[in-house]
Amino acid sequence: MSNMPNMSGVSYTAPLATGRRIVALWFPYWAGETTQIAYDKTKSFALIERSKNAQRLVGLTPLAAQQGLSLGLSLADARALLPDLQTAMAEPMEAAARLQKCAYWLQRYTPWVGHDPPNESPHAENTDYGLLLDVSGCAHLFGGERALLADMQARFLNRGITAHAAMAGTVGAAWGLVRFGSTAKTTPQARRQIIVPEGHEAEAVLPLPPAALRLSGVHIDLCQRLGLATVGDLAGFARRELTRRFGPSPVLRLEQALGQAGESLNPCLPPPRFLVRHNLAHGVTQMEALAQLIGDLCTRLVAQLDRASQGAQRLDLALTRSDNAVLALSLPLAHPCADGGHMTRLFEERLSRLSRGVHAGYGIEQLTLAASRTAPISQPQETMSAFGGGQTRDKRRAAPIAALGSLYDRLVSRLGAQVVVRPVPHASYIPERAVRLVPVLTPDKQAPNKQAPNKPEESPYGGLPDPATRPLFMLCAPEPIEVIAEIPEGAPYRFRWRRVLHEITAAYGPERISPEWWAGLTGETPAHHNRQTRDYYRLEDTQGHRFWVYRDGLYDRETTQPRWFMHGVFP
């Protein structure tokens, strides 16, 4: 930060469009209001906590605040003020859990609901209850930004929850405005609703007090001692001086609020995308029935997975008993699986291996199966399930296709998808392009052999080459060879390849392969070395090694110094 140019405060006000719309929600009475639901709403309510031999108020409702109670007041003082005060013990863990639940509910507005402070899950120590929503591109679905906030706040109001909302282009600005933004009414019940148009964060944030920048208590105290009443005062200093006096954090917060520094907002983890559930009217106690139900669940889950072309890599099965005890089973899979029979068998084995069996108690009332981790699968799994549909568990006696599929899965999972390949013919006269090595898990439809416009067998100029004229092993790329003696327009009779000199005793050729002039027309870019005519020769040296070499380019017509390449070896 210190090596940055000295920038004056003016630069902070430069409008900056972030392209994001962030909603900050702040629930000043979250713990009190959500706990009060079970109590009489017409009376004041407070949450208390026992600390240092005194019971102190740690949560309030708007009514209690209006009647003069404040946080930190001892219970005795509060009762003196309001004799009919209702109280309950504070349970911050539960309040945090309710906030998490609320975050999931807010996904009805946007999928991107994050915790506040960003990227931290709610915990008991955090008694400042807020949420952050990235509603970029969502507002029009609810009739505009103002309507979105109004709808949101109305729904909270119905539940008796005070929710302040602010919308801005940055997380920092929305956070500060929702807590410190000015509002016409000052009663505790008033709900703040502030919308800052895009690019106007600076105007909105600069009049706020420094605490609106998410500063720590130490920094806020320092601001007070220095007489900095607003963010604008703070921003009036050069960044270098701010950094020297406060450390890097206030400058970063300021820049984040104004959209000059990026800030990520992670959505809280959504519930599993692939989830099926069985609710039973009567509890099931018998293992056979349970296995049947699990089989049904697997089939339904596979249907969900199939629609999304996904395979499950991890399955979570939860069996809920009528007394609400949950038996949870988690099943990692070595490879993405969308085979219901396979999943069912794995669960059956797993249940049978449980040391004391499944204690169904008064019966299992709910079964939930979720694919908590999935991966796209390219293998058409119908073939696997059609052939290996659970008739036999013996790997050796399984149908060949199923066995091959599971072998492919194992090989690919260890060696990699690009390594386990099969040759697929391709319509091309260029030898190295006549066959492509395609990953085995590629569906046949994507194999490129059908789309090519010029198939050799349909060509009037000749059919497929004689297999005997092609080398059994083709080098990954043609390797240049140093031809020491040759006849112009003829085969070499001495050349050096990989530093070994070969004396040729027999030659056969040339087989002339012209570049595919139509490749440019059909949109395919021919490889660089494909632009010239090749003359292929089959050669045998004195020791009996056999080679497939070519001369790249025709003498005089295409090049004056044609180069020679080794392209393959015959056994």
Next chain:
Amino acid sequence: MEIKPAAHIKATTKSQKLAGLRRLVARFEPVVAQGPHIQTGFADIDAYLADEVANAGLACGGLHEVVAARTGDMAAALGFAHRLAARFLDRPHTQDMLLYGQTHMACREAGQPYGPALAAHGLSADRLVYIDGARLPDLLWAGEEALLCSAIGCIVLSSWDEAPSFTASRRLSLAARAAERPLVMALGAQAGTSASAATTRWQVEALPKQGWQVRLTKLRMSYNTMPPTEGWTLYPKTMSQHLPLMDSAAEVSGVAQVRSG
């Protein structure tokens, strides 16, 4: 297993004693004498196997090594390995696949299998699964996995510079015997000298005029006479057509015009 040597060495003549001892030894290695066998398709080798080796053929369930005699002979060794693979696959289950795997080094040095040429060696590109470069331990693991898969009829693994350890080859050999499916290990000249538990080890050397000199340097099957040390000279039939001989450099361009059927 209880062994009673006296029962076997009761014979009087030397040859009878030897035969008795061989039967005894065969009981220690019972597996090689069982299971399906194939003919290699090379008349001389088949004649030797038929006359001298129990069960008169090459055991399908086993590890067979094919070693290049010289550095440049890897192509010939791989060619021979693929010929064996074609014979192994030429069984009633014609839909069985060939798994061919190479180490990274072998890929670079020996090249990749070329689909259009496979037909000339009795193989089909449709039935080839190819592992395009892996570390040797991964390749051996893949071979062992493939032995468990009923849809794989034969496995050819190729390594250029390092050979599996004796333990690894023993493991593969036992797995191949148990699965009654062959695993052919092609090794470069530098790798082909280590100890191994292979059922057979063949050494292949390229000969002029498209020939191979094939020696059977190791045979873990009960046999009567040693395989010939000089090996067999083979001229595989359906390989590429005979190259016209080039007597002098002047004829090189001349032969270009001659295209024999």
